[in-house]
């Protein structure tokens with residue numbers, strides 16, 4: 001796979017929404033739909049990894065907490081989207097395209113963009129047993145801050161990672 005074939009770029013919502021949805025589970029499809037007004041208002045941004053124009057991965061970052069994003073109640077989650085903080089809600093590369101460096105490229109792209117938007121810290125949650133993701137984030141300079149049992153995922157232990165930008 002050459003660099004020309006897979007490009008990491010900001011989402012073009014009109015063009016990318018439907019093909020991106022074919023990669024996503026139902027919950028993430030719903031989250032993408034909810035993100036559209038936040039994108040338009042500059043409260044959120046999305047990067048896609050696109051092969052010949054078609055999304056094969058994405059990363060979504062929230063810059064400002066909004067009531068219309070269907071968040072479960074979570075004071076920490078709100079703090080991660082306020083002031084100097086931004087929240088990497090989701091990053092996914094479709095299975096066939098994994099282990100080719102696209103996850104790392106998406107992370108670098110969203111870090112650069114969050115910095116450009118004036119943020120100092122990026123935060124994310126990932127499952128305690130998602131070892132592949134832990135390795136990737138740690139290699140990219142993220143730190144495991146704490147582990148929590150969030151109200152929005154009952155019974156699941158989640159890691160909170162932070163990247164200082």
Ligand SMILES: CC(C)(COP(=O)(O)OP(=O)(O)OC[C@H]1O[C@@H](n2cnc3c(N)ncnc32)[C@H](O)[C@@H]1OP(=O)(O)O)[C@@H](O)C(=O)NCCC(=O)NCCS
Nearest residue numbers: 090091092093098099100101102103104126132133135136
């Ligand atoms: C986590 C995830 C986004 C990583 O995406 P990815 O595109 O596979 O990430 P990368 O390719 O940059 O890095 C992953 C591995 O590929 C390896 N790799 C990177 N470039 C490579 C290349 N050119 N050739 C071979 N291997 C390569 C890396 O060493 C890394 O291996 P390691 O983590 O075992 O050390 C992907 O696995 C995924 O979508 N998982 C499901 C969703 C998820 O868990 N999201 C994270 C929580 S929000």
